Amino acid sequence: MSNFIIEIKNLYKKYKNAEDFSVNDISLSIHKNEIYGILGPNGAGKTTLISMLSGLIKPTSGSFTINGLSPQKNSIKLKQIIGVVPQEYALYPTLTAKENLMFFGSLYGLNHKDLKKTIDESLELMGLSKFADKKVDQFSGGMKRRCNLLAGTLHNPKVLFLDEPTVGVDVQSKKAIIDYLLDLNKKGTCIIYTSHHLSEAEEFCTQIAIIDHGKIHAAGTPEELIQKVDNAENLEDVFISLTGKELRDVV
Template sequence: MIEIRQLSKKYKDADRYSVRNLDLTIYEKEIFGILGPNGAGKTTLISMLSSLLKPTSGSFTIDGLSYQNEMKQLKQIIGIVPQEYALYPSLTAFENLKYFGSMYGLKGSALHSKIEEHLEILGLGTFANKKVHTFSGGMKRRVNLIAGILHRPKVLFLDEPTVGVDVQSKNAIINYLKELNQKGTTILYTSHHLNEAENFCSHIAIIDLGEIICKGEPKTLIKEHKEAENLEEVFLARTGKALRDYA
């Protein structure tokens, strides 16, 4: 579903590449986790694949479509759920979703039905006509998710989709994403919640300094690291325990 070849990104005036010569294949219907410390290149990679950021070099295709020659078609088959809320706080949940759905060509009663259906599934039906600025963090996360999946994308990019939410909202989000995946959507996901990633992802890649340092099924990676009992311990073994503060 996603083929990445020698993909690199270096920001203007940066001392090093944020992503460097990265090769990766992600298959249809996988839930693939991109994990790494702060500044490892996770968000940069997601931003390039979702066509928000132009690569410095290299290439990728999504469902056979090239970002270089088929950008318009490619954007129609992907969904993006960014780490920051991509919502208009002065609009209601329904108004936000109507706006974002219309950007993907959805309209009329079909769009209204999809919005109502997804709000109900994620426990927001009674808040449809409430302004988003009154919502809790978990509620905003759920609206943010719906905005990225109303058009039933073939590939969904998730950048920290459960950061800062309560346990109930996290559970609702993860369960819904699993259902979406079972219906055929390929998911590429980044997170600092390693226990969540261990249980959620079919495959993961750990990246550091813009390069992949290991990849595979979570259970397999744990077995390969004899000192590790879980994915978090694999992560620390491969990336170290030094703090990764950056500005």
């Protein structure tokens, strides 16, 4: 069995009517115990890459396996071992936190009794116990983020895909989320993470790939990437040097 949990070979994605490839010949091997950051400017191809790996969209060409499973041959098994926490809240606003988690847990086929215990423990960990029976639409942004994270990790996935997990939350919520993820990683979950928070990524990730225009421009540990770029003091310097200063939030 390979020491890599994710192996990506020559992956391409071109959306219908698009002129360019959103993901352009990406090959990557990711170790089992990694917290792997995929960083890049807006429109670099990060979300497209994660959407392909998590089975939401099909590649135009190329292949990948997760834990030795391919989406063509082992689609159902694959979905059972991955967790996905999207940037948008994947919660039902009119259900309570507990009802949301019971619903998502049952989708993973978790035993009812075990699930209740897992939910109680998870809510406690995330400081949400006393709000368990409150409807999610009454939650603050940080509370929704924390609940969103629990919904994607109840089944203890082997690989967890996270798209901007701490966007728009306060310092306390951010710390609770990062601590929870570090603990999950310690217990054996490989984490694939995208973010615009470069200082957070620098501290949090064990490996990083910087992508732009659908291609990988650099990959390595945060320290290696900083050493490779002259006069770079942090990941932000590396990022600007590789992707340029041009503004990317233009419509």
